[in-house]
Amino acid sequence: MGRVALREGRGTVAIVGAAESDRVGKLPDKSALMLHAEGARNALDDAGLSVKDVDAVLATGRRAANEVPEYLGIRPRYIDNTSMGGCSFIAHLQHAMAVINAGIAEVVLITHGESGRSRVGMDPYVPARQSPMGQFEMPFGVGGPATRYTFAATRHMHEYGTTKDQMAEVAVATRKWASLNPRAAQRDAITIEDVKASRLIAWPFNLLDCCLVTDGGGGLVVTSSERARDLKRKPVYVLGTGEATHHNLISQMPRFHVWDAAVQAGKSAWEMSGASHTDIDLAMFYDAFTIVPILALEALGFCGPGEGGAFVEGQRTAPGGDFPMNTNGGGLSYTHSGMYGMFMLVEAVKQLRGECGERQVTGAATAICHGTGGMLSASATAILSTER
């Protein structure tokens, strides 16, 4: 698909409902499917639509294509369980745009529910011994993402001189936003020294370089921009989208110091949107680890290669800084169920609707959401705005 076709997607669909589960955090009283259902119900309530209006269901997970519609009592005519990791929900926006514009569906429901901390109703996560990961990575003692995202950080430090202090700036700034969010798991102020003095998990990551592990869910309702005009909420238009996957195993990442998948996804989103960097009032950049937003800033062109560390210095992304980023408190301090992308999108929608109270970014009209999936494997980008 060429540039002209990409441009045609701009502003054709809107997010008309966005909500999280009733609570997020440590929820041993909630199964993953209960969190899906809360997200779905709350998003439909937010949109002023009924479950009977839904004709497409998008959710992640091995059985989600059948299980989520069954649980919610929906018989969709479009089903999508693209599961590329935490950024899946951002990619789902692009898929929603495609199916709505193709006339396949009109009201798309995207749901997320994950008992990442309490593990209620969750499948165990152990790669098969015969899988590429089971054969070529697990025997060397890598665990979850905390050990694997390190390789990008280490090489970035080597290539560009990026420092642990610069990475810690991200954690400190994000915590300041979390202090303004009453739902955030971690709200006490921290310093760069606190980050560096926290327990070592996998060098160069200390504990406070790593996201939380929580339980939570959410939902989004997407429809055509024409239908959105008649609904109860101010539409949040999807101006541009992009998605990419470049590897599955972190050991197969083409370049560790450049997030090439993010470059590709971002390029699509920028091209479709016609927006420029100066249009962006708010950035929601997936912060699984402090290095990830630094990589995203470079990949999406907010600074040059290797300049991401310097970009975040001086608390530039904190409340009061000139680059508001991760205003809900991020995966680092707000909540991180495992696939955190849903929470980024809900926050962006609420910011653009002016519903964020103490942490509201004044006059926010255009936001960019960018996520990682897997082990920096996949990327997805969405540019959202109150104006078409």
Place this chain on the structure above:
Amino acid sequence: MSDSYRGPLPKPTPETAPYWEALRRHELRVQRCDDCGEAFFYPRNVCPACLSDRLTWVPASGRGRLHSFTIVHAGIATPPLPLPYVVAIVELDEGPRLMSNLVGVDPDPEALSCDMPVEIEFADVTDEVTLPRFRPVGEC
């Protein structure tokens, strides 16, 4: 053979069995595409550069460079080595990269640097499985 290995064990598949069988003989092999010349890892039945299935197993020198690394301190249920240990991304002289452990060096960022030369060491962790590990060149 080490009696102390408690880490996860790989289970070969049809296309990877020749790699693991070679390691048991203390040989490191990678595949090379007869059509486009690409050397690659991990083992596949098609070349990831051109999808050709005309592939040849070739011996690798076992030498390369430490492309990136981490030092694991916590969070591993069944560690393959005593904590803390180094997990390495090694770039072989032949081109492909693979994950491994770096041994024979202090698990300290001050002792490690990207691009330092490394060479293979074969670790017979069970009767059936030999893992490739690496150590800095010149150390013993």
